[in-house]
Amino acid sequence: MSPRQSRPTHLANLDLNLLVTLRALLRERNVTRAARNLGVTQPAVSAALSRLRRHFGDELLARVHGAYVLTPLAAQLAGQVETVCAAAERLFATGRAFDPATTEREFTLLMADYPATVLDPPLSRLFDHEAPHAALHLQLIRETLGSGAGDAIRLVDAMVSPPLGHFRTPGVASVPLFHDRWVCVASAGNPLCEAESFGIEDLARLPWVVPYHRDEGYPSAAPATRQLTALGIRPRIAVRVESYRAVPDFITGTRRVALVPERLAAPIASAHGLRTLTCPVPLDPLEEHLWWDASHDEDPAHSWLRDLMVRAAACLDA
Template identity: 70%
Template structure:
């Protein structure tokens, strides 16, 4: 498709915001017929909307390959933006003076890494099913260390679970959820696992696996790296991975070492080939909190959601 002429930014009053919802369903379903079914409209209506969207973006967005559609590179780039904008719009128009969770069809969005998602996910799921069976949940997993884009991120979600992040440039509220402690994760056949004792001098020269280490440089905003920095350890980062649950896969059968949350370590089966040991020196606690934009302080739906997450954390107490 030819590149359209340069456009000035469109004013909201001149946009058909229904196209956002259609775009979201097209990206989710990658099929015009299924998207139409989800939207409750005819297939020709969705095809017409897709044509308008293609003209607007100057891109095919969906490309047919055989009997299926795939997203173009631009569509892939737009997917997360469309999801967050639609979720924020739904929250805006759902805000009111009353909220009945048993009748609500609202979609709530929580942002966190796979660590608190593992600790809290099953309990949040059960509470949501019991108290708000018609509501939906979008559990967004962070893909890298939460950093400079935190202001924008927290405005587009109902809540974010993370450790303390320092200073925000926007007013935020917070409440504590749960605490944890760091363990030393080693391969089950690592020499230190069989040693009578070991110290920092044994761990410091080893290659490290560090989750959410922003880049190959040092220091990093990663919670694990911050803890190592406090110990005076500058790790040789052998593996960076955007997941806590993937860390054991890069430890097993190697000489590598990692800091690992005890709550996750307790879930590791023996066949993963790793073992968690107590650290030889005291470490800071892991302190996970729920954060939200203060614009939602008194929104009944958000107040209810925060209470639900807090109860889930209480049930998850060790």
Template identity: 50%
Template sequence: MTSSSSRLARLDLNLLVVLRELLRERNVTRAAARVGVSQPAASAALGRLRRHFDDELLVRRGAGYELSALAHQLVDQVETVCDGIDRLLSTGADFDPATSHHEFTIVMSDYAIAVMGERLAAEAHARAPHVRLNVVLVREALAAGIDRTIRAVDAVVSSATGRFRQPEIRSTLLFRDRWVVVVGRDTVVGDPLTLHDLRDATWVVPYHRDSEFPSVVPVSGQLAALGLRPTVTVRVDSYVAVPFLVASSGHVALMQETMARTMQERLGLRILDPPAPLEPFVERLWWHERLTTDPAHRWFRRIVERAARAL
């Protein structure tokens, strides 16, 4: 028996599933719930993993836990190993949405959740009542770490940047949206808008960085295309928050029309055309090539596309 075979024989491979959830959640109780075991059982598994790796893995910091240096190294590896085991055990098996308890992890912005999340959850539940969705809110640094993220999740909903153009990443078009300028009902601006109006305005801009303009954030690129360096009065790490911060403030914002329309009546927004044509906002579904032929993943991609179809 080789040394690698000997190590495999000594390790209960069920621990890998617990390890994956511990690294994802950084919390024993939540990891236990995701795996479907008791909290004491998850704690015992963590103890066995600590002995195996001779490392704390989860390090207590105040009221929570942080990953140790070794645990950070294990994150991508354990995702890859668990995915490989899952594919091995499902070889030759069809995916039956009516009976499957599969969990799909999808990374989305709050904008994507706002415009298609309801349909996605409804479509998935109607066709696969036992399937679980793990919806992860996108972070500003998604593009910078897309090579790692795409290996750790089932799919990402995002517009394209240069960093998505990697040979192992596949994508399909979901929908297009139009850029509009949004102001409160009492905000005094021209109609039609001029570039002079927008240069004099104060702005709400999501994910803005004064030191990096334009950035990879779609709004930033569109403002640059208009020749604007906005006077940013409110910066927020959210797309959905933007119309709330515009409604009664006197500020203006550039945002996707679909989301603006959903908020228009509730917040009393005025929706205006930009003073010059802008490229449409294009949202795509991205996944790692290893999942392309997987029956469960093919089904999931169809569900996401169906949810986006109305847009």
């Protein structure tokens, strides 16, 4: 560990303007474009980059074949600086009069690709209509949420997720958004699609594609396998993916099957030539909620965002 790494860093000793410059540099990977977006001169950004390189003891932007690429440390910092800057913007916006028609605030939402796919069309239309100058940062959940979910909520404006146990803690508020149900999807040529009926034993012997199944252990926190495990089914997992939208790629033309939410099954089935089948056994309904840190309750901007999310969800059944 270098001497710099071993010494504690005190906030009072930092130039926090460097955070904004760092975010622009990591986004653009180009000093000229970063300067243009920040509204400052290129020499000013170059000087800031030199200071950042000295602070982190790393090049951050490395030239490869005539273009800049992020170093491994810069790639690690990219997500962190987005989160920190968004949190700072929310902090200093709290208490101000809020007008969605003129605000330039960036709102950060965290969710898996399933609720994102379902909610994005109405959310995008409402957001563009009511807050044309605001920015929306959608962070996709890449793995099953664990005990750190409560900490994740505090770093974003809100999270869309089922009502999991780790959220039922003081200081976390929620509102229901929409319901869904599980259905099976299979390739059109799968013998299961031609069967007059099928039962638990058929599901148990088929190979499965499962999203967000962290490892091969049981019981699993993955939503789909959690449902099957509750019914006494231990599916033979052939493919694990970190996205619901990746499921059809591993179903088409195979004997594999998967459980997916019905609102997502319809578009992916028609696009990939899959069949949607009703599960032979009842499964728990899916409930997607909006979660946020209760400290945002009195923030008028956050109140508007919560209302927007509820209205976007209401459009799904309109």
